[in-house]
Amino acid sequence: MRTAVALFAATALLTAGATAASAAQFVGLGDSYAAGPLIPNQSLNPLGCLRSDKNYAHLSAAQLGKSLSDVSCSGATTEDMAASQNVTPGPANPPQLNALSVSTQTVTLSIGGNDIGFTSIIENCASPTPFGKPCQDKYNSGGVDQLAARINATAPKVAAVIQGIHTRAPSARVLVIAYEPILPETGSGCWPQVPLAWADVPYLRATQKRLNTMLANVAAANGARYVDTYTASIGHDSCKSSSVRWVEPLIPGNTAAPFHPNARGMAGITPTVVAAAS
Structure with missing residues (x-):
């Protein structure tokens, strides 16, 4: 068993060395907030990742004059950084960390939203009226904030991803990108344009900020740089x-x-990403 492990490790090192020279300088990792679902033009490799050639990784790499490997994929979780992700239509998106090498200089990472259940939260919190607080009734009743607990549980997973990036790309600057604000910075939202009950809007706004704070803290503790695209996007919410x-x-x-x-949002946060990468 030890011999097999040693052989595997040696093979991996040789493969990394052989591909480093041709590897991209800038690698984009992450979920749909990195990929840019439905923004033209969409990549066919694979189509199921809903990855745009106008997302912030593409725009930032172009401004920095760096070659790019964008392997972000809608629906990705922290597990999909080191494992293949099944998408429809396929084929599967390979482990995103595979895009890294010793030649990588810059890595952007948007991750964590799907680990806490972004899609299901939106679905469960949508309300047919602006009254009541159905989202808090589901996720923050009995003195236990389930979404806060999910964010706390996601922190070590994000830390492991960052450490995995450092292992594969030891010279790279790792940029952890905040999630842009869905809701206005103040007030009770805009039901039905965003169908959340008025009383739930402050709770969900605080939840998104809590997620970004976790990302900032984990980045700082693991040798990465947090990029505050949330603040840069205030006033441009949904x-x-x-x-x-x-x-x-x-x-x-x-x-x-x-x-x-x-597309405007991707372009809007690109100067903040470029500044952090420079």
Whole structure:
């Protein structure tokens, strides 16, 4: 068994050395907030990842003059960084960390939202009326904030991903990207454009901020740099008009997925990413 492990390790090192010279300088990792679902033009490799050639990794790498390998994939969790991710249509997206090498100089990472159940939270918190607090009734009753607990449980997983990046790309600057604000910085939202009950909006706004705070703390503790694209995006949330917002509401007015960044949002946060990478 030890001989087999040693042989595997040696083979991996040789493979890494052989491919390093041709490896990309900039590697984009992460979930749909990195990939840019439905933003034209969409990659066919694989189509199921819903990856745009106008996402912030593409735009940032171009501005920095660096070669890019963007392997981000909608629906990705921390587990999909080191394991293949099944997508529809396929084929599967390979482990995202495979894109890294000793030649990698810059890595961007958007991850954690799917670990806490982003899609199911949106679905469960959507309300047919602006009254009541159905989201808090589901996730924050009995004195236990389930979403806060999920965020806490995700922290060591994000830390492991960052450490995995350092192992494979020891010279790279690792940038952990914040999630852009879905909701306005103040107030009770914009039901029905974003169909969340008025009383639930502050809770969900605080939850997204808690997620970003966790990412900032984990980045700082693991030799990475947190990129505060949340602050850079304030005033461009999904309650704004279609010509102003960077994140789309339930019914998009721009070509992008609901509750995800649009092309304007990707372009809008790119200067913040480029500054952090420089």
